Amino acid sequence: RTLPLLARASVSQLRASADSYDGANGKPTFEWLPDPGDCPESLDDFVLRSAARAARRLERGADDAIEEADSQEPSEHLFVLRAVVEVSLAPLARKLRMVGVDCEIAGEFVRSDQPGIQGLLRVKVDTHLQDAALRRSAALARLIIVSPQKAPDTVPGVHYRLRATDADAQFAEVLRVFGLEGLVDLGESRCGICNARRWITLSSADVAGHVPEAVLASESAFYQCGLCKQIFWAGEKYNNSMDSLKAVVQSGSTPDGEGGARQLSDGGCE
Numbered sequence: 001r002t003l004p005l006l007a008r009a010s011v012s013q014l015r016a017s018a019d020s021y022d023g024a025n026g027k028p029t030f031e032w033l034p035d036p037g038d039c040p041e042s043l044d045d046f047v048l049r050s051a052a053r054a055a056r057r058l059e060r061g062a063d064d065a066i067e068e069a070d071s072q073e074p075s076e077h078l079f080v081l082r083a084v085v086e087v088s089l090a091p092l093a094r095k096l097r098m099v100g101v102d103c104e105i106a107g108e109f110v111r112s113d114q115p116g117i118q119g120l121l122r123v124k125v126d127t128h129l130q131d132a133a134l135r136r137s138a139a140l141a142r143l144i145i146v147s148p149q150k151a152p153d154t155v156p157g158v159h160y161r162l163r164a165t166d167a168d169a170q171f172a173e174v175l176r177v178f179g180l181e182g183l184v185d186l187g188e189s190r191c192g193i194c195n196a197r198r199w200i201t202l203s204s205a206d207v208a209g210h211v212p213e214a215v216l217a218s219e220s221a222f223y224q225c226g227l228c229k230q231i232f233w234a235g236e237k238y239n240n241s242m243d244s245l246k247a248v249v250q251s252g253s254t255p256d257g258e259g260g261a262r263q264l265s266d267g268g269c270e
Helices: 001-018 043-060 087-098 127-139 167-177 181-185 215-220 234-251
Strands: 080-083 100-106 108-110 123-125 143-145 157-160 197-200 220-224
Touching: 001 123, 001 127, 001 197, 043 157, 043 181, 080 087, 080 127, 087 100, 087 234, 127 143, 167 181, 181 234
Parallel strands: 080 100, 080 143, 143 157
Antiparallel strands: 108 123, 197 220
């Protein structure tokens, strides 16, 4: 009796709103599990798939932008790699988002209790949600990226254990291991606040009163996340950050000078 009731409730939710979100943690109230046939079974499988998809994405070029990137049925080439990291690796996740990699932070959500705050102040972490978020990610066929100190038998799914300890070196390591170096020149990005890729282009008139006057005077193009509504602009800080990420990748920075070799491993898909 329980399963039919759950099915009917889920259908009702989907009919009520295709974009229904849980206000507590910003996640969909209902999600279909992926087809088991599309679920990578090992770390090697993740590496091969991500490198192949990145190559196809680069062939299409930056002009092949997809407006609704977070659709319910995303195209295969859209996500070159879908990952999740522990809260301690949040700086790595935000760097990966800057080049368009879909990377969640386990236990992190956008707070709704203080509407006036902006930037990373809007982000809150509930450590009690981290383990459940990692299990959910494993079930949704996300690669779990963990710190060098993480014991393999404590990770609930297929995972990659980093060798580097510095966020910049970790960024270069992930891009190298999974064949994603070309993404730094593609010009794509995801929201650093909520990880969505629903961009709305705004003019100076649209953001008047919502950004500092100095920024309004120096910038002409603005971008708003269609999900969390955060406003961004390509100012000096952004340009310097991108230049730094490109330099890290080009320098081949790796821990111990060994090219970021892969470490564990398999966990299967739930």
